[in-house]
Amino acid sequence: MAFESLTDKLQNVFKSLRSKGRLTEEDVKAALKEVKMALLEADVSFKVVKQFISSVQERAVGEDVLNGLNPAQMVIKIVxxxxxxxMGSETTEIELQPGKSKTVIMMCGLQGAGKTTTAAKLAGKFKIKGKKPLLVACDIYRPAAIDQLEINAKKQEVDFFSMGTDVSPVEIAKAGLEYADKNGNLVVFLDTAGRLQIDEEMxxxxxxxxxxxxxxxxxxxxxxxxxxxxVNVASEFNDKVGIDGIILSKMDGDSRGGAALSTKAVTGKPILYVGMGEKLSDLEQFYPDRMASRILGMGDVLSLIDKAVEANAQRDEEKDREMAQKMKKGKIDFEMYLESMKQMRNMGGLSSIMSMLPGMGKISDDQLPDEKxxxxxxxxxxxxxxxxxxxPKLMSPQRKFRIAKGSGNDIAEVNRFIKQFEQMQKMMKKMPGLMGGKRGGFGKFGGFGGFPGGGKFF
Structure with a gap:
């Protein structure tokens, strides 16, 4: 999980601060020394850490903070x-040309950074906004990159342009823009070649x-x-080519988070998006304030709400009404369980949701149902x-044995699941309206909390 290691260390520092009724200047300095070590271990740039600690200490040792009613909370607020x-204070959008003028976006980066997939992810986002994107394959050195871009373009249902590997990237870019003019594409993504390392030719x-x-x-x-x-790669590209924004890929696999905390400070260029998974929908807008809150273990409820709204947009209105009627009558069935699982996947899965809830960093993995x-x-x-x-009343022993065999589970597992489901049914009947929400019976966040396996904390 992103920032897991850093969050745990910072949580321990803040817990120590809260245990003290009053703070002295030495208490603050000792806590910030631990914060400094945590940031360095998270692979944050030394210069960035030094400046950060200096800024926090300058504000935190003031008389108003140390003599305040809740000095520990004030220090955490300053951090x-x-x-x-x-990380940039304000959220930065990709700037588009006004009106019907097309916007040309050149994607660059080292090989293996996820550039081609990210281009397709962005194209999907702009398609939703009605901008009719075009993906142009300018990587002539890896035929697989062209195939990958074409496959992803089809998945995203966006336009794709290629001239193979025998034409120069410059000529492909020119022809791609001509194609965009003829077909009315308003956003053009040039997917350029990457290298294993930075070189002059690239x-x-x-x-x-x-x-x-x-x-x-x-x-x-x-x-x-x-x-x-x-951070070093970003500095090189900015110095030699000039960049307007940065996208951090594979954030879901980085437990440290040093790149997110250093890149903006070192390059001066904003982080626009972060990749949080391999699926083409796993690209999140970067909000510095929300990311800081997530790092400090305070959760990110606003991003969770955004995911819920996006998931709701994909829902079937008629099916929602049917589910709402069942909820009102207390008739909970297994179809509703499947729907809840679908909604949870649309929101990034259980681990993604848990990472955005305040305090969930304290929950150990063995307390939660895993994806398997x-x-x-x-x-x-x-x-x-x-x-x-x-x-569900149809469940006879014979049916349960058939279901166990068909699902590859032990009969005891099937019995346990059905028993949990029956208990949930009884609870829902005693608490009418528990899962009620604006859009039917699934509530604000997709409604998977009450179902077996949906987690103990929803």
Missing amino acids: NEEMTAL MKELCDIKEAVTVHQTLLVVDAMTGQDA QLARMEAIVLSMTPEERQN
Whole structure:
């Protein structure tokens, strides 16, 4: 989970501060020394850490803080504010050309950073906004990159342009823009070639493209898991090519978070998006204040709400009404369980949701159902007939044995799941309106909390 290691260390520091009734200047300095070590271990740039600690200490040792009613909370508040400022303070959008003018965005980065996939993810977001994006394959050195971009374009249902590997990237870029003019594409993504390391040939190629065509935005994709190296890569690209924004990929696999905390401070360029998974929908807008809150273990409820709204937009209105009627009558069935699992996946899965809830960093993994456990439960429901899903009372021993065999589970697992489901049914009947929400019976966050395997904390 992103920032897991850093969050745990900072939580321990803040817990120590809260245990003291009053704080002295020495208490603050000792706490900030531990914060400094935690940031360095998270692979944050030494210069950035030094400046950050200096700024926090300057504000935290003031008389108003140390003699305040809740000095520990004031120090945490200052750390939160300075961390937000470190990452950019304000959310930055990709700047588009006004009206019907097309916007040309050049994607660049090292090989393996996730540049091609990120281009497709962005195209999908702009498609939703009605901008009719076009993906142009300018990487002539890896035929697989062209195939990958085309496959992802089809998945996202956006336009794709390629001229193979025998034409120069500059010519492909020119032809791609002509294609965009003819087809009315308003946002054009140039997917350029990457290298295993920065070299002059790659930089020259990028500069040649920028000289040959008008590039409105140059976006750099860096692998967050490379830590400090990601910051060095961003600095090199900015110095030699010039970038307008940064996208951090693979943030879901980085437990340290040093790249997110260093990149903006070192390059001066904003972080626009963060990649939080391999699916084409796993790209989140970067909000510095929300990210700081998540790092400090305070959760990120606003982003969770955004995910819930996005998931709700994909829901079937008629099915929602049917579910709402069932809820009102207290008739909970296994179809509703499948729907809740679908909504949870649309919101990024259980681990993604848990990372955004305040205090959930204190919950150990063995207290939560893992993804494999949820998949087994879903397999049980999928092994039922439509009649069995809609009428749980049909469950006879013979049917349970058939379901266990069909789902690859032990009969005891099936019995346990059905018993949990029956208990949940009884609870829901005693508490009418428990899951009520504006859009039917699933409530604000998709309504998976009451179902077996949905977690003990919803």
